[in-house]
Amino acid sequence: MGCATIPAMRALVVSDIHSNLEAFDAVLADAEEHGGYDIVWFLGDLVGYGADPGRCIERLQELPNVAVAGNHDHAVTGKLNPDLFNGAARAAALWTADVLTYDELAYLAGLPEVRTEGDFTHVHGSLRDPVMEYLLSEPAALATFALMGTPFCLVGHSHFPIVWTENEHGADVALLDPTEPLGMHQDRRVIANPGSVGQPRDGDWRASYLLYDSEAEDAGVLEHRRVEYDIATAQRKIREAGLPEVLADRLARGH
Numbered sequence: 001m002g003c004a005t006i007p008a009m010r011a012l013v014v015s016d017i018h019s020n021l022e023a024f025d026a027v028l029a030d031a032e033e034h035g036g037y038d039i040v041w042f043l044g045d046l047v048g049y050g051a052d053p054g055r056c057i058e059r060l061q062e063l064p065n066v067a068v069a070g071n072h073d074h075a076v077t078g079k080l081n082p083d084l085f086n087g088a089a090r091a092a093a094l095w096t097a098d099v100l101t102y103d104e105l106a107y108l109a110g111l112p113e114v115r116t117e118g119d120f121t122h123v124h125g126s127l128r129d130p131v132m133e134y135l136l137s138e139p140a141a142l143a144t145f146a147l148m149g150t151p152f153c154l155v156g157h158s159h160f161p162i163v164w165t166e167n168e169h170g171a172d173v174a175l176l177d178p179t180e181p182l183g184m185h186q187d188r189r190v191i192a193n194p195g196s197v198g199q200p201r202d203g204d205w206r207a208s209y210l211l212y213d214s215e216a217e218d219a220g221v222l223e224h225r226r227v228e229y230d231i232a233t234a235q236r237k238i239r240e241a242g243l244p245e246v247l248a249d250r251l252a253r254g255h
């Protein structure tokens with residue numbers, strides 16, 4: 001027997017589900033078919049935009065998971081003013097607040113903004129502004145690297161699958177190809193975004209997520225995956241709910 005203290009573990013890393021049950025279920029099925037997972041790591045924005053907020057909350061709660069809050073989760077519970085959003089996002093936040101039960105709202109309101117799981121920090125936006133900052137620029141990446149107490153940080157919010165790495169500690173960062181399997185070596189710090197499950201914005205409409213296998217290639221590997229889902233049903237539900245038309249249309253464009 002060795003002296004390993006951390007059990008082998010597979011995590012399904014998902015963010016920005018945005019009340020899209022069809023996309024979430026497709027991701028869960030795809031992950032199951034590709035080795036399965038022991039736990040879901042959810043990076044915020046369970047609700048907003050889509051038509052199934054209650055069922056997405058229920059689905060996540062059925063699974064072993066750890067979760068952080070996003071800006072849309074805060075907007076429906078009153079922790080963030082929905083007037084800060086654009087018209088369609090604001091309308092969806094107000095609609096969502098109206099259809100959720102007290103218990104569902106209390107669940108969202110109770111989500112922390114930052115969590116640590118072993119070598120990984122989880123946050124929706126960034127470590128200097130947990131629910132609002134988009135981690136899309138070099139200065140933003142450097143600022144979060146400076147605040148990380150773990151080698152790896154997982155973020156969401158931008159809806160873009162992106163991987164930042166440090167070339168030189170605290171001095172320089174670079175983007176890696178987010179679609180390449182990523183070896184998680186302790187001496188190379190990384191910030192990774194799985195992209196969005198429920199409303200991708202990188203021009204690819206398919207649901208986006210990461211699988212983490214702590215055993216793969218000694219150090220552990222993050223693998224990016226895309227999966228098709230029943231977009232027509234998700235769009236029909238948005239229209240039937242009376243949510244803004246643009247929220248249905250944009251799902252097909254992937255931006």
Ligand code: ZN
Binds near residue numbers: 070159
């Ligand atoms: Zn989002």
